[in-house]
Amino acid sequence: MTPRAVVIVGAGLAGARAAETLRTEGYDGRLVLIGDEPVAPYERPALSKEFLLGTRDERSLLLRKDSYWDDRGIELLLGTRVEKVDPVDRIARTYRGVDVPFDELVLATGARPRRLPLDLPAGVHELRTLADAHALRDELVPGSHLVVIGGGFVGAEVASTARTLGVHVTIVEAANAPVARVLGEEVGLMLAARWRKHGVDVRLRTGVAHIRSSADSRVSSILLTNGVELRADAVLVGVGVTPAQELLPKRPALHVHPAGDVVGPGHWTAAAFDGAAAARAILGLPAALPQPPYVWSDQFGLRLQVVGMPQPDDALEIDGEGDSFAIRYLDETGSVRAALLANRPAEAGALRRHLAESALAFAA
Numbered sequence: 477m478t479p480r481a482v483v484i485v486g487a488g489l490a491g492a493r494a495a496e497t498l499r500t501e502g503y504d505g506r507l508v509l510i511g512d513e514p515v516a517p518y519e520r521p522a523l524s525k526e527f528l529l530g531t532r533d534e535r536s537l538l539l540r541k542d543s544y545w546d547d548r549g550i551e552l553l554l555g556t557r558v559e560k561v562d563p564v565d566r567i568a569r570t571y572r573g574v575d576v577p578f579d580e581l582v583l584a585t586g587a588r589p590r591r592l593p594l595d596l597p598a599g600v601h602e603l604r605t606l607a608d609a610h611a612l613r614d615e616l617v618p619g620s621h622l623v624v625i626g627g628g629f630v631g632a633e634v635a636s637t638a639r640t641l642g643v644h645v646t647i648v649e650a651a652n653a654p655v656a657r658v659l660g661e662e663v664g665l666m667l668a669a670r671w672r673k674h675g676v677d678v679r680l681r682t683g684v685a686h687i688r689s690s691a692d693s694r695v696s697s698i699l700l701t702n703g704v705e706l707r708a709d710a711v712l713v714g715v716g717v718t719p720a721q722e723l724l725p726k727r728p729a730l731h732v733h734p735a736g737d738v739v740g741p742g743h744w745t746a747a748a749f750d751g752a753a754a755a756r757a758i759l760g761l762p763a764a765l766p767q768p769p770y771v772w773s774d775q776f777g778l779r780l781q782v783v784g785m786p787q788p789d790d791a792l793e794i795d796g797e798g799d800s801f802a803i804r805y806l807d808e809t810g811s812v813r814a815a816l817l818a819n820r821p822a823e824a825g826a827l828r829r830h831l832a833e834s835a836l837a838f839a840a
């Protein structure tokens with residue numbers, strides 16, 4: 477049965493894609509998209525890249541023109557936090573105590589940066605929202621010292637942007653190599669070597685013991701667990717994210733459709749897919765074919781693309797170096813299971829298609 481009211485909580489990518497898909501697939505009932513940020517849905521990936529660099533402004537980040545939502549009868553409630561979802565009475569309650577009834581609900585609340593269990597003085601930042609990016613951008617003054625805690629993709633992108641802006645950058649990573657959990661240690665160390673070549677001081681196998689502040693209560697240095705003290709005019713904490721699951725019902729609920737980072741791997745393409753998939757499920761349309769995992773990252777002159785899911789015991793096949801290389805992860809039969817591709821968009825596209833077709837053939 478076609479629902480009379482669909483409410484989407486979370487006006488990020490997955491929420492936006494759900495709303496767009498509902499309308500393009502012909503849903504003409506009430507459609508409410510509720511987000512707690514004061515901005516219409518925007519491109520989060522650009523925050524650590526072009527926006528921080530200053531080559532793109534706030535307006536250019538918007539996923540859709542201002543008039544898009546109104547033109548399609550999508551009620552966009554911004555700056556509105558939903559505090560409670562009742563999946564039985566089918567009500568979403570906003571922080572103002574307003575109850576928004578729904579027949580179907582898409583829960584697309586995304587994820588939040590993981591916090592450090594330390595006292596954090598001024599000058600210590602996280603990066604998830606446009607507001608975070610504004611605050612961090614103000615700190616990236618040429619000649620200043622930025623410490624990035626955590627060697628993940630977002631931290632590496634900020635480090636790359638900051639180096640371009642003439643900032644001294646140190647990355648602190650507790651593991652033996654950055655991004656080792658995703659790509660393995662050997663490949664993580666190759667990336668660290670690239671970062672060092674671009675002037676980043678990379679400190680591995682050490683944690684943060686203490687963040688010191690000066691008399692004006694601003695961060696002044698970072699004391700590492702190995703006893704080293706690093707000058708820090710600003711700090712970015714990039715130690716991963718926690719899915720924002722506080723509204724997720726304890727058990728799967730018939731009329732609640734989670735989508736995006738709230739339940740997904742934390743990648744743009746998966747969130748876009750999920751949002752559209754939730755809309756299709758609500759309308760009773762056949763599910764789209766699942767796609768292989770895919771994530772990209774722009775850093776230090778490389779467009780990195782990770783296709784598929786590398787496994788810890790995979791053999792590596794390395795082809796190329798410098799500004800263009802492919803690292804292929806081979807399964808026990810010698811087939812390519814996944815790859816990290818640097819500045820090789822055509823190969824990334826071909827591998828995505830190949831893995832999608834193989835999955836389909838396997839399922840048939």
Ligand SMILES: Cc1cc2nc3c(=O)[nH]c(=O)nc-3n(C[C@H](O)[C@H](O)[C@H](O)COP(=O)(O)OP(=O)(O)OC[C@H]3O[C@@H](n4cnc5c(N)ncnc54)[C@H](O)[C@@H]3O)c2cc1C
Nearest residue numbers: 486488489490512520521558585586736737742743744747
């Ligand atoms: C700096 C940065 C760079 C990135 N770069 C890349 C990249 O290069 N490649 C890539 O594949 N991925 C990248 N990502 C990841 C990608 O942006 C995310 O996977 C994607 O944005 C997830 O979309 P989402 O809609 O699930 O969640 P989000 O984009 O997090 O949106 C969720 C929204 O819901 C809101 N919300 C949460 N709780 C409530 C509530 N109770 N009430 C109302 N609203 C609520 C949040 O404030 C947020 O606006 C990057 C992420 C960041 C932060």
